[in-house]
Amino acid sequence: MQKINSVIPFNKPWITDLEEAYVLDALKSSRLSGDGPYTHKVEEAFRRRFGIERFLLTSSGTDALELAFLVAKIEPGDEVITPSFTFSSTVNAFMLRGAVPVFCDIRPDTMNLDEKKIEALITPKTKAIVTVDYAGIPCDMDPILTLADAHQLLVIEDAAQSVGSTYKGRPCGLLGHMGCYSFHETKNFCMGEGGAAIFTTQEDLxxxxxxxxxxxxxxxxxxxxxxxxxxxxxGSSFLPSDLLAALLAAQLERYEEIFDRRMAVWQTYYDGLAQAQEQRWLKRPVVPAYCTHNAHMFNIQLPTPKDRDELMSKLKERGISTYICYVPLHSAPLGLNLGESSCPVTEDLGARTLRLPLYAQMEPADALRIVHEITDILGRR
Ligand SMILES: Cc1ncc(COP(=O)(O)O)c(C=O)c1O
Structure with missing residues (x-):
């Protein structure tokens, strides 16, 4: 039984007897290096569930992105259009090759690349667009792919957060020319550190x-x-040990259980915060009709940065850990040295967004308690 004032962590991986059994089995098999039987089990799981044929497990989502940009033959001086509202790995992956980020602003509803603002940023040096499926919600990909086609640009989908989400019925990870997943401890299906790169042509694979x-x-x-x-x-070495693949293989066998439990928490937040949205105290996430999502994150947007920071510290006093999402890359210390970028929506939302705890082992009752604490704090202002 949960104590009323117990601490709710931000994230917690869910490890059961199955994960223990698979990892122990891998350990005892003495087949510890990469590309072993459990790696193949993971590949098979993605083939069966999502129809992904060209899937390479990697040692992180970061490595998957680096691998994709190596295959893309990104070169010094090439420009890559990217959101600034993302994790540093999205941009490091091509900056390591000497390419230059061109930051594009995001949509206020999904906080994803604004497909209408991309074309104005294309120059003769543009080589690729990197789309980020923020919070497990994909970008509006069709207009982006049409634009990329017209300008002969590659589209690399950073699907680190969107395993199990879909866009117009197509699985995330397979939406661009190449895709990248993360199986980091904080992701829906985890192997500690890990990821995968997905390719659409045999040549790239x-x-x-x-x-x-x-x-x-x-x-x-x-x-x-x-x-x-x-x-x-x-080349390099981007293979994870089969020991870690064993952990992920077990998580994927429990796909429905993990997915459904996350969704129950997400829905509890969504329903529970409806009234707070009606009062204009906050805004809940928007899931466009063109996609389904995987309940990776639950974010709220507060009216002002001060409201966000105050809510965060008051929730902390009540034992609830929350997180601010991203400091936009163009306004981070390295980004400031890269020159001017015009991303007003990114700057605004970056300062007003708060990410609530969400993990599969969380009970909907925990989410309800958080809803009540948020409503209480915002109602007292
Ligand atoms: C959008 C995005 N891209 C890339 C990564 C990097 O993945 P990893 O932590 O597995 O290297 C993350 C992980 O947090 C992410 O959220």
Missing amino acids: REAEMIREKGTNRKEVLKGLVDKYTWHRV
Whole structure:
């Protein structure tokens, strides 16, 4: 039984006997390096559930993005259009190759790239657009893909947060030319640190397989296509140990249970905060009709930055951990050195958004308690 004033953490991975059994089995098998039986189990799970054929498990979502930009052959001086309202990894991945971010503003409803503001930022140097499915809600991809097609640009989908979400019936991760997932401890399905890169052409997949395996064609030996492998191109090592893949394989077997429990918490917040929205004390998330979401996050927008910061500290006093989402990249210390960007919506929402606790083991009663605390705090002002 939950004590009334007990602390509610921001996030907590849900580990059961199944995760323990799979990890122990992997440990005992002495097959600890990458691309082993549990990695294949994970690939198979994504093939069966989402129809994803070209899926490479990586050691993080960050690595998946770096791998994608290596395959994309992004070069020094290339420009990449990206939201500023994202995690640093989205932008590091191409800046490591010498490419330059061009920050595009976001939509006030979904806090995703504003598809209407992209075209004005395209120059002869633009090579790619990186879309971020913030809070597990995809961008409006069709107009973005049409624009990319017209200007011959690559679209790389940062789907770190959107495993299990869909856009017009298509799974997130498969919406652009390449996609990247994260299985970090804070994500819906976790392996501690981990991710995946998804490709839509066989050519890109083969290239990525070699980069992920130190520039060699080792994957072809594992597939039984050749009997020895050697160095073919400059590469790196982005493979996670099969031990971690075992953890993720167990999480994916519990997909429905994890998904449904997160959704129950999300819906409790959504319904419970309806009245606070009617009073104009806050705004709840917007899920456009073109998509379904995976209950990755629950954000609220407060009327002013001061309201957000006060609510955050008062919830903390009441044992509830919340988080501010992102400091927009263009206004972070590194971003300020990159020159001017015009992202007024990003700046405004970056200062007014608060992310509430959400994890699968949370009880809807915990969410209800948070709803009551928020309503009480905002009603007393
Ligand atoms: C939008 C976004 N991109 C990339 C990443 C990086 O993923 P990872 O932490 O697995 O490296 C994250 C993770 O927090 C993310 O939220």
